[in-house]
Amino acid sequence: MADAPALELRGITKRFGTLVANHAVDFELRRGEIHALLGENGAGKSTLMNVLYGLHQPDEGQILLNGEPVTIDSPRRAIGLGIGMVHQHFMLVPVMTVAENLVLGAEPRSGPLLDYKAAAARVRELSSKFGLAVDPDAKVQDIGVGTQQRVEILRALFRGAQVLVLDEPTAVLTPQEAQDLFVVLRRLTEEGTSIVFISHKLNEVLDIADRVTVLRRGEKIDTVPTEGATERSLAGLMVGREVLLRVEKPEQKVGEPLLELEHVSATDDRGLPAVNDVSLQVRAGEIVGLAGIDANGQSELIEAIMGLRTPTEGKITVAGHDVTHAGPRETLDAGVSHIAEDRHRRGLVLEFDLAENLCLREYKTPAFSSHGFLSPKKMVARARTLLKEFDVRGGEPETRAGSLSGGNQQKVVIARELSAAPKVIIAAQPTRGLDVGAIEFVHRRLVEERDAGKAVLLVSLELEEIRSLSDRVLVIYEGRIVAELPPESSEEDFGVYMTGGGRG
Amino acid sequence: MSAPPEEELPPNITVATRMATFFRGGGIIAPLITVLVAFLAGGLVVLATGHNPIETYSAIFKGTGFNWIFPWLSEDDRIIAALNLQQTLILTTPLILTGLAVAFAFRCGLFNIGGQGQYIIGSIFAVWVGSSFEGMPALLHVLVAMLAGIAMGAVWAGIAGLLKALAGTNEVISTIMLNWIAIWTGVWVFNLGSPLQNDNSDQVDVPVSNDVVEGAKLPVFWGDPQLQGLHLGIFVALAALVVFWVLLNRTTLGYEVRAVGFNPDAAEASGINVRRNYILVMAICGAFAGLGGALDLLGWQFRIATNDIQTHTLAFFGIAVALLGRNTAIGTLLGALLFAGLITGTSVRNLDPTVFEPQLATNLTYMIQGLVVLLISTDVLVVWLLGRRRKRRTAAVAA
Numbered sequence: 001m002a003d004a005p006a007l008e009l010r011g012i013t014k015r016f017g018t019l020v021a022n023h024a025v026d027f028e029l030r031r032g033e034i035h036a037l038l039g040e041n042g043a044g045k046s047t048l049m050n051v052l053y054g055l056h057q058p059d060e061g062q063i064l065l066n067g068e069p070v071t072i073d074s075p076r077r078a079i080g081l082g083i084g085m086v087h088q089h090f091m092l093v094p095v096m097t098v099a100e101n102l103v104l105g106a107e108p109r110s111g112p113l114l115d116y117k118a119a120a121a122r123v124r125e126l127s128s129k130f131g132l133a134v135d136p137d138a139k140v141q142d143i144g145v146g147t148q149q150r151v152e153i154l155r156a157l158f159r160g161a162q163v164l165v166l167d168e169p170t171a172v173l174t175p176q177e178a179q180d181l182f183v184v185l186r187r188l189t190e191e192g193t194s195i196v197f198i199s200h201k202l203n204e205v206l207d208i209a210d211r212v213t214v215l216r217r218g219e220k221i222d223t224v225p226t227e228g229a230t231e232r233s234l235a236g237l238m239v240g241r242e243v244l245l246r247v248e249k250p251e252q253k254v255g256e257p258l259l260e261l262e263h264v265s266a267t268d269d270r271g272l273p274a275v276n277d278v279s280l281q282v283r284a285g286e287i288v289g290l291a292g293i294d295a296n297g298q299s300e301l302i303e304a305i306m307g308l309r310t311p312t313e314g315k316i317t318v319a320g321h322d323v324t325h326a327g328p329r330e331t332l333d334a335g336v337s338h339i340a341e342d343r344h345r346r347g348l349v350l351e352f353d354l355a356e357n358l359c360l361r362e363y364k365t366p367a368f369s370s371h372g373f374l375s376p377k378k379m380v381a382r383a384r385t386l387l388k389e390f391d392v393r394g395g396e397p398e399t400r401a402g403s404l405s406g407g408n409q410q411k412v413v414i415a416r417e418l419s420a421a422p423k424v425i426i427a428a429q430p431t432r433g434l435d436v437g438a439i440e441f442v443h444r445r446l447v448e449e450r451d452a453g454k455a456v457l458l459v460s461l462e463l464e465e466i467r468s469l470s471d472r473v474l475v476i477y478e479g480r481i482v483a484e485l486p487p488e489s490s491e492e493d494f495g496v497y498m499t500g501g502g503r504g
Numbered sequence: 505m506s507a508p509p510e511e512e513l514p515p516n517i518t519v520a521t522r523m524a525t526f527f528r529g530g531g532i533i534a535p536l537i538t539v540l541v542a543f544l545a546g547g548l549v550v551l552a553t554g555h556n557p558i559e560t561y562s563a564i565f566k567g568t569g570f571n572w573i574f575p576w577l578s579e580d581d582r583i584i585a586a587l588n589l590q591q592t593l594i595l596t597t598p599l600i601l602t603g604l605a606v607a608f609a610f611r612c613g614l615f616n617i618g619g620q621g622q623y624i625i626g627s628i629f630a631v632w633v634g635s636s637f638e639g640m641p642a643l644l645h646v647l648v649a650m651l652a653g654i655a656m657g658a659v660w661a662g663i664a665g666l667l668k669a670l671a672g673t674n675e676v677i678s679t680i681m682l683n684w685i686a687i688w689t690g691v692w693v694f695n696l697g698s699p700l701q702n703d704n705s706d707q708v709d710v711p712v713s714n715d716v717v718e719g720a721k722l723p724v725f726w727g728d729p730q731l732q733g734l735h736l737g738i739f740v741a742l743a744a745l746v747v748f749w750v751l752l753n754r755t756t757l758g759y760e761v762r763a764v765g766f767n768p769d770a771a772e773a774s775g776i777n778v779r780r781n782y783i784l785v786m787a788i789c790g791a792f793a794g795l796g797g798a799l800d801l802l803g804w805q806f807r808i809a810t811n812d813i814q815t816h817t818l819a820f821f822g823i824a825v826a827l828l829g830r831n832t833a834i835g836t837l838l839g840a841l842l843f844a845g846l847i848t849g850t851s852v853r854n855l856d857p858t859v860f861e862p863q864l865a866t867n868l869t870y871m872i873q874g875l876v877v878l879l880i881s882t883d884v885l886v887v888w889l890l891g892r893r894r895k896r897r898t899a900a901v902a903a
Contacts, residue, residue, distance in 0.1 A: 306773065328775045347773075349762075349767045350767070351524050351767075372755050373756070374755060
């Protein structure tokens with residue numbers, strides 16, 4: 001079996017309910033190669049590796065190690081088979097030393113006590129063998145991130161990993177540390193380790209990997225050698241074309257800017273910059289698409305607009321009204337509607353029935369309440385009208401929102417937001433998880449709103465959606481608007497800007 | 505209804521959501537089974553002490569006075585049952601109110617463990633107002649004393665709400681600490697030489713408050729006032745149940761409370777002021793508990809001694825009442841009746857000592873209470889912890 005690949009995944013399919021995270025994915029890792037797994041968030045890379053690591057069981061497909069089929073039902077089994085994983089978020093105990101962390105779970109003993117000397121010796125042994133410099137006695141909380149990562153790698157090797165999976169390893173490293181890591185990885189392959197390198201950074205993939213497999217929406221698109229590939233070609237594979245949903249768009253009649261952002265910056269939950277000096281305008285009667293790969297500041301930008309996050313700099317205006325420091329109530333009242341990207345988190349109260357959900361914005365208005373007392377009759381009547389108008393199926397006004405399908409839940413959100421007669425509509429991932437019929441409905445409604453003179457900001461990870469709906473497209477990367485492109489531009493053009501290329 | 509589990513529960517699972525899902529799944533069966541198991545376990549303990557569980561529970565049942573409704577009871581038995589039932593219903597009043605004080609908070613996703621402190625504050629202010637203003641007309645005096653209890657109980661709990669809103673302070677910790685502050689302030693304020701110690705010349709050395717004046721006492725409508733008959737407070741408690749239900753289900757405030765309880769993120773995104781709700785909810789809870797303290801005081805206690813404050817623990821039963829009652833109005837009523845029955849049924853006065861020693865029996869009540877809370881809250885706590893960890897994870901081990 002000397003020629004068998006170190007690892008082979010054949011036809012792996014994994015479903016979570018109706019969501020197909022991986023569909024018949026093939027992946028082959030040769031011995032001593034560095035094979036990159038490329039794809040956007042949600043493409044299925046993490047799921048695939050979690051299947052490999054025993055955290056999930058595949059619904060279909062096979063895993064073969066060195067040509068032999070294996071069943072991996074737990075991480076323990078995976079580790080036992082020589083598969084080691086270095087997660088994006090390290091699993092180290094900060095107050096313990098490097099040596100203690102390394103041997104966690106497989107501690108050398110002298111009687112009932114931990115044999116610390118043996119542990120430290122092991123660390124030094126592995127350290128010199130693989131060229132990973134670490135001090136066994138340093139506490140993890142005192143060493144830098146780059147060194148912590150080396151400890152994680154050493155830990156996997158300590159357990160006898162022959163196959164090493166690294167999940168977005170450079171996400172937390174400086175460029176120099178990343179280069180140091182690559183030196184280490186090359187050294188490891190010389191010693192016979194095979195490496196899977198998960199990333200969405202094209203330049204690094206081209207730098208370090210021998211071959212690249214591109215995943216998109218749970219499907220394997222292609223496996224190509226990095227020699228001869230370019231950022232452009234890889235970008236095209238990553239964001240490329242899928243089911244064409246062309247929407248009929250009448251001629252545009254554009255008016256005044258209704259949403260204006262001037263030099264807006266904001267930080268994320270960890271205090272790191274997420275939105276960097278963004279200026280944009282959405283005028284009445286136009287749909288502006290914001291294209292970008294996940295986690296490039298879109299969520300924080302939307303939160304800043306909606307008053308859920310205070311910008312650190314800049315000014316946000318809605319129809320002339322300054323809402324920079326306004327809270328959600330004021331922003332909504334200023335005429336903004338928000339179709340949230342996470343309908344379960346921000347969009348709906350799943351435990352409420354449909355009538356209550358449809359009143360989330362307006363329950364205090366005279367239409368539904370007087371002197372602090374709700375009028376359930378009015379709420380139900382209004383719900384009936386809206387449910388019919390927006391073709392929501394699967395429930396009555398008294399049905400609990402959580403029991404509707406994703407598509408119908410989204411229709412409820414849209415019904416509520418659009419019926420508030422907004423001036424500006426922020427549509428974030430409006431068709432996420434929806435079937436074709438629902439997608440078509442949503443797209444049609446957004447274009448109708450645009451024709452009625454509303455300003456629509458469409459934020460989506462689906463490039464095809466952006467291209468088919470938008471009048472103008474802005475590309476966001478690392479919190480900055482890096483390009484404005486006409487919607488007819490090619491996927492490759494978009495892909496380059498979306499992945500940080502094409503600058504300078 | 506083919507939505508998979510991951511789709512059905514929101515990513516930010518809250519206590520209220522999980523409870524609702526759990527209770528929806530279990531219906532009324534879950535609390536019934538909880539009580540059944542708790543009683544079974546209690547029965548095993550009784551057996552272990554060498555007594556007969558059936559006889560013991562039967563004696564306890566007679567002690568509750570619930571047998572008063574049986575038409576076949578003899579005259580003599582009926583008289584005793586009446587006395588017992590009056591006692592049970594007297595206890596039901598504060599249990600309903602402290603139960604509501606916990607249930608209302610749970611509906612907003614908050615843990616109000618401060619019922620005892622809020623109750624004490626309510627009773628302190630009720631005794632102060634009730635023992636002052638001698639000439640005031642009776643109805644007015646009672647109302648003002650009750651209002652004092654309600655208002656100050658609200659303020660007391662409102663402190664915890666304010667801390668949570670402004671500083672994110674965990675209300676479990678702040679309400680517990682406020683309990684202790686209330687207890688020791690109460691002990692101090694009625695102590696020798698302190699402001700609220702009584703003015704009686706023959707009680708100078710006794711750390712007790714003034715008595716509530718006759719006009720401020722709640723009238724007894726069933727039984728002998730000399731034998732601690734049932735006072736009107738029970739109707740106030742029943743009214744509070746209605747207020748609870750209306751507030752939660754028919755007002756805009758209740759709508760906000762439920763929205764925040766189920767999904768604070770969606771509530772926030774829709775313009776609801778989550779922090780304002782925390783303050784208001786805690787204040788309302790304190791109002792309920794404070795009212796409980798006032799009613800007990802004006803109904804049968806009539807005075808507070810420092811000893812009473814230190815030994816009083818009834819309000820903590822409110823937590824079990826609320827949990828067992830699934831944080832609903834009707835459930836709180838039934839839970840309050842159950843625990844009131846247990847407490848009176850196992851008391852020295854009511855339990856036949858030849859069947860089971862009352863001293864042991866009181867502990868049986870505590871044990872059953874603990875089991876009820878354990879069986880219900882274990883599930884809720886674990887998921888609450890899981891929910892908080894899930895919120896802190898950023899990049900997911902996800903699809």
